Amino acid sequence: MLDPQGHDILANGDFSQGTERWYFADDVHLMRRIKDQYFMSLFEGGALGLASFVLIAGTALTGAVRAIARGDQMAAAVVAALVAFLFSGVFDYLLQVPRFAALFYLIVFCGLMMMQTPMRVPAASAISRDRSASRSDRPAKPD
Numbered sequence: 001m002l003d004p005q006g007h008d009i010l011a012n013g014d015f016s017q018g019t020e021r022w023y024f025a026d027d028v029h030l031m032r033r034i035k036d037q038y039f040m041s042l043f044e045g046g047a048l049g050l051a052s053f054v055l056i057a058g059t060a061l062t063g064a065v066r067a068i069a070r071g072d073q074m075a076a077a078v079v080a081a082l083v084a085f086l087f088s089g090v091f092d093y094l095l096q097v098p099r100f101a102a103l104f105y106l107i108v109f110c111g112l113m114m115m116q117t118p119m120r121v122p123a124a125s126a127i128s129r130d131r132s133a134s135r136s137d138r139p140a141k142p143d
Contacts, residue, residue, distance in 0.1 A: 064110075
C-alpha cells in the first residue's frame with residue numbers, strides 16, 4: 001500500500017525484513033477479537049444492531065419481572081439467566097458460540113412469552129353449571 005508520493009505506508013510492507021510484523025497463523029486470535037458483547041454487537045450490527053439487542057433483552061427481562069410480580073416462580077429463573085448473561089457480556093462476546101446464542105434466544109423467548117398475562121381457565125364447577133343450564137333450556141325430544 002502506497003501513499004500518493006509512492007512511499008510504503010505499511011511497516012515492512014515489502015517484506016524486506018522477512019515476516020517481521022506479519023501474522024500468518026491463527027495461534028493468537030485474541031489480537032483481533034473484541035471481548036465485549038456490547039461493543040461486538042455495535043461493531044457487527046451498528047447502532048441499530050446494538051439497540052435491537054438491548055431492546056429484546058430488556059423487553060424479555062421486563063416480562064419476566066412482571067411475571068414474578070404475578071407470582072410465577074419460573075420467571076425468577078428467567079430473570080437470573082438473563083441478568084447473568086447480560087453481565088457476562090461485559091467481559092466476553094457470548095453470542096459468538098452458537099450453543100450460547102441458541103440458549104440465550106430461548107430464554108429471551110420465555111421472557112417475552114411471560115409479558116402477556118396468562119388466560120384464566122374457568123373452574124370445573126362453573127363449566128358443569130353452564131352445561132346443566134344449557135340442557136334445561138332445550139326443548140324435550142319427541143318420542
